[in-house]
Amino acid sequence: MKILVVGSGGREHAMVWMLARSPRNPILYCAPGNAGIESVATCVPLKADDVAGLKDFVVREQIDLTVVGPEAPLALGIVDEFRRANLRIFGPTKNAARLEASKIFSKDVMAQARIPTARARSFDKAVDALAYLEQHELPVVIKADGLAQGKGVVIATTREEARDAVIGSMEKAMFGQAGKRVLIEQFLDGEELTVMAFTDGRTVVPMLPAQDHKRVGDADTGLNTGGMGAYCPAPLGTPALREHVTRSILQPIVETMARLGSPFQGVLYAGLMVVKGVPYVLEFNARMGDPETQVVLPLLKTDLIDVMEAVIEHRLDQLAVEWHDDTAVCVVMTSGGYPGSYQQGFPIHGLPVQHGSRTMIFHAGTATKNGMVVTAGGRVLGITGRGTTLKEAQANAYQAVAGISFQDCHYRKDIAHRALL
Numbered sequence: 001m002k003i004l005v006v007g008s009g010g011r012e013h014a015m016v017w018m019l020a021r022s023p024r025n026p027i028l029y030c031a032p033g034n035a036g037i038e039s040v041a042t043c044v045p046l047k048a049d050d051v052a053g054l055k056d057f058v059v060r061e062q063i064d065l066t067v068v069g070p071e072a073p074l075a076l077g078i079v080d081e082f083r084r085a086n087l088r089i090f091g092p093t094k095n096a097a098r099l100e101a102s103k104i105f106s107k108d109v110m111a112q113a114r115i116p117t118a119r120a121r122s123f124d125k126a127v128d129a130l131a132y133l134e135q136h137e138l139p140v141v142i143k144a145d146g147l148a149q150g151k152g153v154v155i156a157t158t159r160e161e162a163r164d165a166v167i168g169s170m171e172k173a174m175f176g177q178a179g180k181r182v183l184i185e186q187f188l189d190g191e192e193l194t195v196m197a198f199t200d201g202r203t204v205v206p207m208l209p210a211q212d213h214k215r216v217g218d219a220d221t222g223l224n225t226g227g228m229g230a231y232c233p234a235p236l237g238t239p240a241l242r243e244h245v246t247r248s249i250l251q252p253i254v255e256t257m258a259r260l261g262s263p264f265q266g267v268l269y270a271g272l273m274v275v276k277g278v279p280y281v282l283e284f285n286a287r288m289g290d291p292e293t294q295v296v297l298p299l300l301k302t303d304l305i306d307v308m309e310a311v312i313e314h315r316l317d318q319l320a321v322e323w324h325d326d327t328a329v330c331v332v333m334t335s336g337g338y339p340g341s342y343q344q345g346f347p348i349h350g351l352p353v354q355h356g357s358r359t360m361i362f363h364a365g366t367a368t369k370n371g372m373v374v375t376a377g378g379r380v381l382g383i384t385g386r387g388t389t390l391k392e393a394q395a396n397a398y399q400a401v402a403g404i405s406f407q408d409c410h411y412r413k414d415i416a417h418r419a420l421l
Helices: 010-020 051-061 071-076 078-084 103-113 126-133 159-170 239-259 293-299 304-312 390-402
Strands: 002-007 027-032 065-068 120-123 140-144 153-156 182-186 191-199 204-206 215-217 221-224 229-232 266-275 278-285 327-334 359-363 366-369 372-375 379-387
Touching (some): 010 027, 010 293, 010 304, 010 379, 103 120, 126 159, 126 182, 140 159, 159 182, 229 390, 293 359, 359 390
Parallel strands (some): 002 027
Antiparallel strands (some): 120 182, 140 153, 140 182
C-alpha cells in the first residue's frame, strides 16, 4: 500500500511515524516533508498547496491513499479535486473546511447548531468595527476571518490595542485577504482544552483530550505562538466533560454540516475554553492540531490506516478505536526570536538516529544541508516523552531536550505545569 502525507511540520512527522508503525507496512511518501520525515518516508519536492502537482504525482505513482496534514490545501479544495479523479484522500471538502477557513462562517454554523460559543459580531468595514469597539467590554478578541497561520487572533486589553488590531487587519492588510473581514468576540476567561475527533460525516469518535501551550514564555507569558508544547490526556478533560463535548458540540456540528450539504469527513478539531466547568468553542479546525498531534497519536492503539479508511468509507461506527493508558508530553524547541524574526540554517546537535521507546523526536522546521540537519523554521523540533504518569512523561521529554542543542535555541521549561500544580 502506498500512502502520501501532505505537509512538512511536526504534525506530519507524527502522522508519518504512526503510519510507519502499521502492521500493513505501507510505502510512505511525504510532500514536501523535512529532515526527520525523510528517514521514514520518501520526500517529494512539492509544496503542500500545489494541488495540481500533488494530484499528478499521486496518479503517476499510483498512490493508494493521500493524507492531508495542514489547512491550506484543504481550503483550496484538494479533497474535491482528488475525489473528482476517483483518488482516495483523507480530509474534508473545501466547503466543509470552511469551518476553519472562515471564522465568520463557523460562527454562523455554530448558531444554527446551538453550540455554546462566545458572543461575536462580524464586520467588513473598518469604520463600523472601530465604532463597535468603543462600547465593547475589555478584554476583547479580534479575529481575522480567514486563514492567517495561527497569527490572526488578538486578545486586546486596551482600546488602543483593539483599534490597532482592527486597522492592522482590515486597512494595513497584515494578513492579506484573510483579514479583510474581522470577527469581534467576547473574551472568555477559563482554561483551554483541545478535543479532536475522527468523523465520517455521521459517526463521531473523539480522541483523547489535550492541552496546548500557546504563549512563548514560561508561566504563560509573552506572545502567542503556533504552540510551544502540549500534553495528553489533559486531566481537565474528564470522561464526563468529554461525553458532554461529544454530545453537545461535536455531534451537533457534524449533523448540521451534513444538513447544509457539506458533510465533514476527516479530523474535526474543537478548540475549547472551559469556563467554570462549561465548555465553549473558541474555534473549529478542519485537521489535526500541532503540537497536539504529537501527543495524541502516540497514544492511539488502533491502526491509523484502519481508522482513516473507516472514515473515508463511512463505516466508522463499525470500528472500535482504542487508546493506550499512557501519558505524553511534547516540548517544542524553537529558533531564538520566534514568533518574531529569527535566523535559521544552524546545525542541530545531539539528534538521535532513531526514536526511543519512551521518547519521540518529531521534526518541524528542519532541513538537510551538507549532510547535516539544520534549523529551517520557527518551530524546529517537538520532543515527545511518554510515561505511565504525566510526571514521568514530562521527565522523559525534558531529558531528551537536554541532549539536543542549536544556536539560539529556546523552549519552555514548564510544559504540563497546569496539570502538575
